[in-house]
Amino acid sequence: MRSNEVPASVSLVVRPMPVGPRDAIDRLRSRERLESIARLRSAVLAMDQVDVSHWDDGALTDHLDELSATLCAIDAQVTRMAEAVRARGFRIAEPRAA
Numbered sequence: 001m002r003s004n005e006v007p008a009s010v011s012l013v014v015r016p017m018p019v020g021p022r023d024a025i026d027r028l029r030s031r032e033r034l035e036s037i038a039r040l041r042s043a044v045l046a047m048d049q050v051d052v053s054h055w056d057d058g059a060l061t062d063h064l065d066e067l068s069a070t071l072c073a074i075d076a077q078v079t080r081m082a083e084a085v086r087a088r089g090f091r092i093a094e095p096r097a098a
Contacts, residue, residue, distance in 0.1 A: 047074075052067070
């Protein structure tokens with residue numbers, strides 16, 4: 001059943017929309033970018049842990065096809081990313097040695 005009473009007034013709280021990089025979408029995009037950089041750094045760290053110079057010739061021969069395919073895939077992805085950066089007019093520079 002409906003009441004004939006007048007409903008209590010509801011006050012709406014209007015919060016100002018954040019402006020600039022603090023906007024929720026910008027923060028989300030920023031987080032995605034930071035996570036992307038973290039994944040790339042993790043990939044580099046993972047590759048640092050692989051040292052095929054200590055593999056014996058038999059092990060290298062046994063895994064050569066898989067190793068070659070993986071290295072070619074890594075090279076293709078690095079090339080794709082570098083070309084995307086260069087296509088936007090940016091230059092990729094090697095870090096200076098300390």
